[in-house]
Amino acid sequence: MTKNGNNGKPLKVVGKPFRKVDARAKCTGQTRFADDIVLPRMLYCKMLRSHEPHALIKKIDAKKALALPGVVAIITGSDLPIPYGILPVSQDEHALCIEKVRFVGDPVAAVAALDEDIAFEAMNLIEVEYEPLNTISSIDEAVMIDEPRIHNYGDSGNIHKKISLEFGDVEAGFAEADLVREDTFFYEGNTHLPLEQHAAVAHFDPDGKLTLWSSTQTPHYVHRALARVLELPASHIRVIATPNGGGFGGKSDPFNHEVVVSKLAMLTGRPVKVTLTREEVFYCHRGRHPVLMQVKTGVKKDGAITAMHFKSFLDGGAYGSYGVASTFYTGALQTVTYEVPRYKFQGVRCFTNKPPCGPKRGHGTPQPRYGLEVQLDKIAEQLGLDPIEIRRNHLVKPFSVTANYLRIGSMGLGACLDKIAVGAGWRNKFSGWDPDKRKLPYGKGIGVACSSYICGAGLPIYWNNMPQSGVQLRLDRQGGVCVMCGSTDIGQGSDSILAYIVAEVLGIDPFDIRVVTADTDLTPVDLGSYSSRVTLMSGNAAIQAAERARELLAIAVAERLGVPIENISLAERRVFDVENPEAGVTFAEAVVLAESKFGTIGTVGSYSPPPSPGKYKGSGVGPSPAYSYSAAIAEVDVDPATGIVVVERIWIAHDVGQSINPVLVMGQVEGSVYMGLGEILMEEMAYRANRNVVHKFPSMLEYKSPTTLEMCDVKTYLIEDADPNGPFGAKEVGQGPLLPVPPAVANAVYNAVGVRIDEVPITPEKVLKALREKAKGRSGRYGPESVPEVSWPEPLKVLTPAEGGDGRELPHVAVHS
Amino acid sequence: MSESEKNKAHIKFFLNGEETEVAFAPHKTLLEVLREDLGLTGTKHGCELGECGTCTVLVDGRSILSCLMLGLDAEEREVTTIEGMAEAGELHPLQDAFADLGAAQCGYCSPGFLLAAKELLEKHPKPDRELIKEALSGNLCRCTGYIKIYEAVEVAAARLRGEEMELPRESLYGCE
Numbered sequence: 001m002t003k004n005g006n007n008g009k010p011l012k013v014v015g016k017p018f019r020k021v022d023a024r025a026k027c028t029g030q031t032r033f034a035d036d037i038v039l040p041r042m043l044y045c046k047m048l049r050s051h052e053p054h055a056l057i058k059k060i061d062a063k064k065a066l067a068l069p070g071v072v073a074i075i076t077g078s079d080l081p082i083p084y085g086i087l088p089v090s091q092d093e094h095a096l097c098i099e100k101v102r103f104v105g106d107p108v109a110a111v112a113a114l115d116e117d118i119a120f121e122a123m124n125l126i127e128v129e130y131e132p133l134n135t136i137s138s139i140d141e142a143v144m145i146d147e148p149r150i151h152n153y154g155d156s157g158n159i160h161k162k163i164s165l166e167f168g169d170v171e172a173g174f175a176e177a178d179l180v181r182e183d184t185f186f187y188e189g190n191t192h193l194p195l196e197q198h199a200a201v202a203h204f205d206p207d208g209k210l211t212l213w214s215s216t217q218t219p220h221y222v223h224r225a226l227a228r229v230l231e232l233p234a235s236h237i238r239v240i241a242t243p244n245g246g247g248f249g250g251k252s253d254p255f256n257h258e259v260v261v262s263k264l265a266m267l268t269g270r271p272v273k274v275t276l277t278r279e280e281v282f283y284c285h286r287g288r289h290p291v292l293m294q295v296k297t298g299v300k301k302d303g304a305i306t307a308m309h310f311k312s313f314l315d316g317g318a319y320g321s322y323g324v325a326s327t328f329y330t331g332a333l334q335t336v337t338y339e340v341p342r343y344k345f346q347g348v349r350c351f352t353n354k355p356p357c358g359p360k361r362g363h364g365t366p367q368p369r370y371g372l373e374v375q376l377d378k379i380a381e382q383l384g385l386d387p388i389e390i391r392r393n394h395l396v397k398p399f400s401v402t403a404n405y406l407r408i409g410s411m412g413l414g415a416c417l418d419k420i421a422v423g424a425g426w427r428n429k430f431s432g433w434d435p436d437k438r439k440l441p442y443g444k445g446i447g448v449a450c451s452s453y454i455c456g457a458g459l460p461i462y463w464n465n466m467p468q469s470g471v472q473l474r475l476d477r478q479g480g481v482c483v484m485c486g487s488t489d490i491g492q493g494s495d496s497i498l499a500y501i502v503a504e505v506l507g508i509d510p511f512d513i514r515v516v517t518a519d520t521d522l523t524p525v526d527l528g529s530y531s532s533r534v535t536l537m538s539g540n541a542a543i544q545a546a547e548r549a550r551e552l553l554a555i556a557v558a559e560r561l562g563v564p565i566e567n568i569s570l571a572e573r574r575v576f577d578v579e580n581p582e583a584g585v586t587f588a589e590a591v592v593l594a595e596s597k598f599g600t601i602g603t604v605g606s607y608s609p610p611p612s613p614g615k616y617k618g619s620g621v622g623p624s625p626a627y628s629y630s631a632a633i634a635e636v637d638v639d640p641a642t643g644i645v646v647v648e649r650i651w652i653a654h655d656v657g658q659s660i661n662p663v664l665v666m667g668q669v670e671g672s673v674y675m676g677l678g679e680i681l682m683e684e685m686a687y688r689a690n691r692n693v694v695h696k697f698p699s700m701l702e703y704k705s706p707t708t709l710e711m712c713d714v715k716t717y718l719i720e721d722a723d724p725n726g727p728f729g730a731k732e733v734g735q736g737p738l739l740p741v742p743p744a745v746a747n748a749v750y751n752a753v754g755v756r757i758d759e760v761p762i763t764p765e766k767v768l769k770a771l772r773e774k775a776k777g778r779s780g781r782y783g784p785e786s787v788p789e790v791s792w793p794e795p796l797k798v799l800t801p802a803e804g805g806d807g808r809e810l811p812h813v814a815v816h817s
Numbered sequence: 818m819s820e821s822e823k824n825k826a827h828i829k830f831f832l833n834g835e836e837t838e839v840a841f842a843p844h845k846t847l848l849e850v851l852r853e854d855l856g857l858t859g860t861k862h863g864c865e866l867g868e869c870g871t872c873t874v875l876v877d878g879r880s881i882l883s884c885l886m887l888g889l890d891a892e893e894r895e896v897t898t899i900e901g902m903a904e905a906g907e908l909h910p911l912q913d914a915f916a917d918l919g920a921a922q923c924g925y926c927s928p929g930f931l932l933a934a935k936e937l938l939e940k941h942p943k944p945d946r947e948l949i950k951e952a953l954s955g956n957l958c959r960c961t962g963y964i965k966i967y968e969a970v971e972v973a974a975a976r977l978r979g980e981e982m983e984l985p986r987e988s989l990y991g992c993e
């Protein structure tokens with residue numbers, strides 16, 4: 001397979017474990033995060049948040065607060081009447097609530113004062129009169145109770161969105177099956193918990209231009225939201241994303257605090273800063289949706305899937321956020337690991353009076369992946385098949401199109417399974433399903449799971465025909481190279497990726513390059529650091545820009561040397577004739593020659609994903625230029641006396657296509673394993689339903705996340721099955737490796753003590769309850785028993801590619817029953 | 818002038834080896850004094866409640882949470898922040914190893930980890946993996962899964978002992 005970018009030349013930079021371009025800054029404390037910015041005359045902002053989960057705002061009185069010395073301005077919802085939201089279909093947020101509040105933590109007023117202490121004191125002097133409304137605290141309540149509505153839009157009552165899609169005749173598929181299983185799972189919500197609390201600084205200059213520095217993963221979308229809400233021309237707004245102190249999806253929405261400090265800066269003519277407290281970060285949330293799932297799968301005796309019907313029920317919290325996309329994602333990627341010839345998906349997202357859910361690492365896919373992979377383990381047991389074999393034997397084919405019209409590219413999942421099976425010593429540890437023949441002692445267990453993830457969403461968030469990523473390159477006559485791109489470094493190393501790729505193409509050292517990113521005044525648009533899109537999309541754009549620059553240098557140097565352009569090569573900071581390498585010039589001299597010939601040397605590159613074969617309504621979520629693959633084996637130790645699960649080691653293989661930098665890929669894999677481990681063992685956003693739907697523990701002490709003492713040993717294997725759509729063949733790694741971890745651990749727990757925990761997280765209480773049930777001769781399963789009744793719309797029917805479908809839905813036929 | 822700005826406290830202490838004087842509102846924590854009154858923003862905060870370890874600095878060589886210590890209590894003491902870890906532009910071996918192994922991803926928790934690790938290696942030049950985990954268990958990192966941090970501490974420990982140590986191949990490229 002040809003790889004984009006290297007034209008068969010041996011790689012000098014790509015694939016090598018270079019330091020990140022900002023590594024020294026980060027290890028010396030010199031990286032400037034949003035809260036590190038201090039401007040002269042800067043004011044501090046605090047936001048008053050609702051303590052009511054659902055209430056009408058009757059009155060806000062800020063007189064006492066305004067009278068406090070040092071208070072400069074106070075604003076409320078009426079100062080910012082225009083709604084916004086990340087998705088065009090969910091413009092349901094106001095920077096400060098206007099008529100009502102929808103969760104404990106919803107902001108109602110904001111203060112700008114000379115210092116943070118005064119702002120805090122003033123905030124507490126603002127008097128708000130609420131008229132409480134009944135609350136909706138769960139999926140069940142949202143489905144059953146239509147009034148009061150949390151929002152006056154959505155599919156019905158407190159249902160935000162319903163989806164019903166069917167690809168091929170699923171009932172016929174179940175009829176062909178030797179075994180049909182139906183299982184129910186619940187995956188609790190959890191949050192990103194970045195170490196950096198969100199912060200933003202706004203400055204409105206005397207010439208009427210606004211600058212916002214913010215810890216955001218999506219400066220372009222913030223830019224659009226600010227223009228809308230502040231009614232300023234977008235050309236008068238500059239958004240600079242500061243390096244994010246961790247994002248994981250939690251800094252991907254335009255946030256109320258960003259709008260608020262911008263407005264306060266405009267009103268006061270002074271810079272205004274806001275830094276959220278940790279408690280407020282819990283209220284920002286936008287984390288993993290709690291998802292209840294029902295999975296019905298038909299299989300042949302050998303484990304080949306004949307059909308699958310997947311239902312998901314999402315607790316969306318109080319606002320739309322990315323929720324419609326999240327809902328589609330809970331049904332999109334079931335088809336990209338194993339052959340699923342017929343597939344039906346039904347999903348529903350509810351509004352509840354809790355902090356809004358949104359995208360967290362893996363966006364909408366870890367929950368269904370958990371259900372699918374745990375069910376597959378149960379199927380393997382029922383059929384007496386080895387859990388690795390049942391997966392290995394039915395993998396989706398590379399370069400094929402799935403039943404729901406996702407185009408698969410390179411597919412290294414088989415290689416991933418082979419690596420971890422050998423690495424973990426699977427054959428010596430897994431001894432079939434008969435508990436009497438076990439090879440590991442009771443209490444020790446091993447489990448496996450696979451997964452796949454997108455390398456960038458095929459479609460942008462708002463409809464347009466422009467590229468999703470742009471790169472601009474400037475070469476100066478001293479040999480300096482500056483690469484400019486809207487992409488945002490959230491710690492994953494995207495700034496470095498740009499430098500490595502440009503260095504590879506231009507034959508220079510990555511540390512010769514200056515990288516300028518995430519500044520809407522200086523850099524071409526990149527849509528943001530979400531959906532694992534940055535390496536693939538900005539990487540391809542960087543290759544195009546660099547190749548165009550290389551062409552100009554090659555023409556100028558070929559002319560000087562009197563050789564054909566094809567003879568010119570760039571390497572080791574030189575531009576030379578490959579047939580006579582001594583004849584050549586330094587890179588800087590080459591730029592002088594090119595600038596003399598062509599004028600100032602600047603090039604651009606851009607990237608648009610290929611069109612998706614799916615054309616049906618709802619086909620916008622799931623398509624991607626490429627899919628990464630991961631497989632993991634977990635080995636656990638379960639104490640039957642306490643129910644405590646210790647994960648001892650995880651072996652994980654990830655098909656990254658091509659490592660642009662292997663040590664950074666390793667870091668992403670290990671970090672994903674860590675985050676998956678936290679989700680399966682302990683992390684949960686939990687609320688007291690009967691006490692005002694307040695968050696049980698909005699603090700880092702009580703929201704349990706793995707410390708060094710809980711983190712397991714990790715053995716990582718990198719598989720490089722290059723994808724023709726990736727830069728140098730590269731695919732994503734930031735999110736995919738999280739996905740197999742929760743189900744692999746759940747399957748290992750079953751192997752260890754024979755209980756199925758069909759609910760995430762697997763806490764000691766749940767394990768003990770299941771063990772007690774088992775001791776009474778029952779199944780030893782802990783998990784949800786049923787799903788709520790939902791009146792689903794008639795599914796939109798699409799013929800699969802195998803059935804001769806063209807990717808469009810069949811004409812709607814009214815069904816009377 | 819606000820209430821909190823009146824009657825500033827004044828202390829003298831040794832900050833990164835330099836005698837330093839600073840005036841600040843007396844209720845301020847050492848974290849706030851460092852960041853706001855001295856402009857040393859390398860010390861970060863993640864909770865300001867003593868839960869995450871991000872604001873770790875060394876006081877008289879011991880790692881402490883600067884969000885839980887009053888600035889006033891720093892009087893006459895030796896305080897080391899991340900800004901004082903590299904000397905004359907030369908990275909400390911821990912910083913070098915963190916940079917080489919990508920142990921600083923977003924870099925926000927890194928100053929705290931580096932200082933906690935510095936204290937560890939000063940007390941235990943040859944810590945095993947379990948001791949490293951124990952010593953760093955008060956610092957949260959959401960990016961790395963801690964693995965690259967352990968590996969970096971091990972590399973730095975060996976180099977500080979004067980041993981030659983290559984970066985482990987498995988850390989850079991994964992298992993064969």
